[in-house]
Amino acid sequence: xxxxxDVVGLYVRDQDEALAFYVDKLxxxxxxDVGNGGYRWLTVQHPEQPSFQLGLFLPGPPVHDEAxxxxxxxxxxxxxxPPLVLTVDDCRAAxxxxxxxxxxxxxxxxxxxxxxxxxxxxxxxxxxxxxxGRG
Amino acid sequence: xSEAPPPQDPALLRRLLRAKDRMDxxxxxEWPVVRLAEVSGVSEAHFxxxxxxxxxxxxxxxxxxxxxxxxxxLLRETDLPITDIAFDTGWASLxxxxxxxxxxxxxxxxxxxxxxxxxxxxQGAVPVCIVNAARRPGLTTAVSEKRRQAANGTNTPEQQxxxx
Numbered sequence: 261x262x263x264x265x266d267v268v269g270l271y272v273r274d275q276d277e278a279l280a281f282y283v284d285k286l287x288x289x290x291x292x293d294v295g296n297g298g299y300r301w302l303t304v305q306h307p308e309q310p311s312f313q314l315g316l317f318l319p320g321p322p323v324h325d326e327a328x329x330x331x332x333x334x335x336x337x338x339x340x341x342p343p344l345v346l347t348v349d350d351c352r353a354a355x356x357x358x359x360x361x362x363x364x365x366x367x368x369x370x371x372x373x374x375x376x377x378x379x380x381x382x383x384x385x386x387x388x389x390x391x392x393g394r395g
Numbered sequence: 396x397s398e399a400p401p402p403q404d405p406a407l408l409r410r411l412l413r414a415k416d417r418m419d420x421x422x423x424x425e426w427p428v429v430r431l432a433e434v435s436g437v438s439e440a441h442f443x444x445x446x447x448x449x450x451x452x453x454x455x456x457x458x459x460x461x462x463x464x465x466x467x468x469l470l471r472e473t474d475l476p477i478t479d480i481a482f483d484t485g486w487a488s489l490x491x492x493x494x495x496x497x498x499x500x501x502x503x504x505x506x507x508x509x510x511x512x513x514x515x516x517x518q519g520a521v522p523v524c525i526v527n528a529a530r531r532p533g534l535t536t537a538v539s540e541k542r543r544q545a546a547n548g549t550n551t552p553e554q555q556x557x558x559x
Binding site (some may be wrong): 298330334339345364367377391 | 406450
């Protein structure tokens with residue numbers, strides 16, 4: 261077996277909305293979508309990165325009490341969660357494709373330091389940098 | 396101080412974030428409250444207070460920190476003349492730029508330029524936007540308050556960091 265990071269999760273405000281965003285707009289695939297009572301374990305995967313899952317989790321019971329869930333929802337909506345970075349082979353092409361699909365860009369592609377980067381948010385407020393790989 | 400205000404609705408926070416993002420994306424532009432309020436779908440009367448409650452800083456002051464952050468990056472990473480940087484980052488006059496810059500960072504633009512020359516190579520693998528955000532000048536007090544403290548000989552934490 262290979263050791264390493266298997267799943268890293270984001271908090272989202274609505275799992276159906278997040279699923280539609282990451283699959284339909286970003287081109288990810290569903291890896292696991294399992295409901296267990298009120299809890300839904302939902303992970304997606306980049307098509308070129310089968311060893312890594314991105315979890316799309318909803319703050320709330322049974323994991324969080326209501327006050328904690330409220331605080332987490334506020335943090336996500338304020339864009340206060342940690343930075344996320346997506347590597348693409350052509351930032352401008354990815355921007356054009358995603359922009360046409362209605363992705364909310366916070367920064368158009370900019371050339372700097374020998375690469376191109378852009379910024380976008382998911383519907384919940386999680387902020388992504390999209391950086392063109394340096395070949 | 397009265398009791399803490401009630402928590403803000405996440406849907407409102409998400410719309411306020413959009414106003415913050417728009418200032419980030421175009422900090423050189425003018426951002427009167429009426430424009431920001433429209434981005435957020437909030438009344439003008441509520442916008443500034445809601446923004447400050449959400450992000451801990453009034454919108455105009457946030458805009459100033461972003462302009463200074465951009466100016467600092469341009470000073471460190473380009474050879475653009477300081478006059479061009481002042482106008483490119485949204486100031487209407489070089490005098491206002493220099494004064495605000497010193498008030499916020501404790502340094503003159505030319506001093507920051509000479510200090511920052513080797514910086515981009517040192518940072519290596521850290522995404523640039525994150526490097527810049529980490530260097531974002533703090534502006535927890537109003538510029539006028541900073542001036543008053545400076546006149547009294549009091550250093551703010553940001554000034555101490557910048558001069559070390």
